[in-house]
Amino acid sequence: MVWIIVAVCEELRVNRCRTEEYKCYQTPGGRSCGCWLAGQSGVSGQGSYPKPSISISPGGVIPWGGNVTIRCWHQRLGMKILLYKDGAGNYLTYTDPAGSEAEFPITSARREHGGSYTCRYSNRSVRAAYSEPSDPVQIIVADPSLPRPSISLNLTSVTASGADATIRCQGQHVDVRFFLHKAGDLNPQRHMDPAGVAAEFHIPTVGQQHGGSYSCSYRPRSEPFISSQPSDPVQLVVAEPSYPKPNISLRPSGRVALGGAVTIRCECQCRGARFLLSKAGDLDTRRSMDAAGDVAEFPIRNVNRGDAGSYSCQYSTTLDPPVWSEPSDPMELVVAEGTDPAGPQQPDLPTTEPEGEEPRNPKPNISLHPSRQLALGGAVTIRCECRCQGARVLLSKAGDPDARRSMDPVGDVAEFPIRSVSQGDAGSYSCQCSTKWDPPVWSEPSDPVELVVSDGTDPAGTQQTDPPTTESEGEEAPPEHPDFTQANITRLALGAVVLLILGPILAEVYYSRPMGAS
Known part of the structure; x- marks a missing residue:
């Protein structure tokens, strides 16, 4: 007869039963x-x-x-x-x-x-x-009675290869062991016994093998075979360094007024890619698009202050799992202070701001000195005047983002000289003022001023004629278009006088001839 006897052994340190047999x-x-x-x-x-x-x-x-x-x-x-x-x-x-x-x-x-x-x-x-x-x-x-933990990733958007990543799991109980799970792997990646209610899992030097969907759970140390339900997943996407990063730009370029419209344009050297637009520090604003060509456009039709910030974009293959490019260089969207352009305009604000409201800079004034019309090679100074002290002034040229210049003037006037004017300098200019806070608060743009460059020689050569005296004080007639109206009237009057004098003379000669003369 077979007898199976179970003996109670000393916990964790048993090597033999109580009897030798x-x-x-x-x-x-x-x-x-x-x-x-x-x-x-x-x-x-x-x-x-x-x-x-x-x-x-x-x-x-x-x-x-x-x-x-x-x-x-x-x-x-x-x-x-x-x-x-x-x-x-x-x-x-x-x-x-x-x-x-x-x-x-x-x-x-x-x-x-x-x-x-x-x-x-x-x-x-x-x-x-x-x-x-x-x-x-x-x-x-x-066990559904255990609260589900939360999970977060210290990196936003797509992670570049070689970066350091940290996945943080947060619970509500102490004396628990946290487990990190990766989708597709039945065994937990790692576990940790934190002193508090949160655990951080560090991934140094992220590579392609680390990409995937992660979640976490915890188990009470007193009940190691009972687990919480898993957290919501977080995605760790690792960029492929062989994919060239895309370009990002704004249309139209420059600052955008409140209520205005702008389009963020992302372009890559690819076809039929999936684009992802990200805003630094704001995961909720991420947007994606499957582009038919190599360009994706993300419109913002009614800009508000919350849209201001640093944007970047990336693209990926449409494979499963996708392979992502490195992120583009960041691009800053600056929202100018003021009302919606479609609505009523606000009067100039007083210099003393109401308590609790954000200060706003009034619209600056812009002017050209010595004149708005210049000959090739001449010199001109674009003068921008703000009704504020210690502001930063930005000069912009319509349609040419590369022509932007900024200055921190000592007073309330900034001067941007152009020492030798060329045809490329012609165009419409405006300026804005901003605070030096972080983030800055921008004024509305000034009214535009047109710089006209005339074809002709350098002002050091042949001088232009003075404008006609008929121009009203304070106005300048363009030298390349003189006014011939008065001269033409004078010529017509002289012609009429000559005809009046010659008419009677010719009539007298005609009637004074003998009747039989041949």
């Missing part, structure tokens, strides 16, 4: 051991047969009320298979399969089903011989 093995987790009567059963401490294999399906954390199956198999026939659970003492159940494998289903998983399981097999004879225990497998059950 029993053989002992420590169950997974080290909390108890199983003993059997070696003399009558014929089972040695090492087992008479090779250990079987064991698996669970599905793997990973089992949802509350879910189903899981433990499968155990070996390479012999005519054997019964027994299932053990750590801490349960004797075997839980056994089966006599027709073949060499057995399945142990668990339906509607609960807390009590969580644990570490092994299996072994034995012959069916009176003098039983047992195999060694299998390697352990764990069943982790998700």
Whole structure:
């Protein structure tokens, strides 16, 4: 008769049973051991047969009320298979399969089903011989009563190769162990036992292999087989360094008034790519687009202060998983202070700002000195005057972002000289003032002023004629278009006088001839 006796062994430090005639093995987790009567059963401490294999399906954390199956198999026939659970003492159940494998289903998983399981097999004879225990497998059950943790990534948008990333998991309880999971991998990537309620998982020198979807969970240290539900996923996207970064620009360029419209344009050396537009520090503003060509346009139809900031874009393949480019250089969208251009205009604000309101700079004045019309090679100074002290002044030329110039004047006037005017300097100029805060607050643009460059020689050569005296004071007539109206009237009057004088003379000569003269 086979007697299987289970002895209670000293926790975590048991090497043998209490009596010499029993053989002992420590169950997974080290909390108890199983003993059997070696003399009558014929089972040695090492087992008479090779250990079987064991698996669970599905793997990973089992949802509350879910189903899981433990499968155990070996390479012999005519054997019964027994299932053990750590801490349960004797075997839980056994089966006599027709073949060499057995399945142990668990339906509607609960807390009590969580644990570490092994299996072994034995012959069916009176003098039983047992195999060694299998390697352990764990069943982790998700308890919906535990609050779900939150997860965040210190990097926004797509991460460049070689950067350092940190994934932070935040819970509500202490004395827990956090686990970091990556989609597609049933085993947790890493675990951590923090002192508080949060854990940070650092990924130094990010590479392509680190890209993927991450989530985290935690398990109470007192119940290692009970888990919280996983957090929402966070995506770690790693850029492919061989993909050239795209270009980003604004249409129209320059500052945008409140309520105005602007389009952020992203362009790459690619076809049929997916574009992602990101704003620094604001994950909620991310927008994506599948472009038919190599350009994607993201319009903002009614600009507000919240739209101001630093933008960048990236593109990816449409494969699954996608491969992303490096991010573009950042581009700053500056929203000028003022009202919506379509609405009523505000009067100039007083110099003393109401308490709690953000100061605004009034519209500056712009002028050209000495004149708005210049000959090639001449000199001109564009003068911008702000009704403020210590402002930063920006000079812009319509249609030419490269012509922008800025200055921090000592007073309230900034002067931008052009020492040798060329045809390329001609155009419409405006200026704006801003505070030196971070972020700056910009005024509305000044009224535009037109710089006209006439074709002609350098002012050091042939001088231009003075403008006609008929021009009203304060106005200048363009030298290349003189006024001929008065001269033409004078010529016509002289012609009429000559005709009046010649008419009677010719008539007298005609009638004074003799009648018979031939």
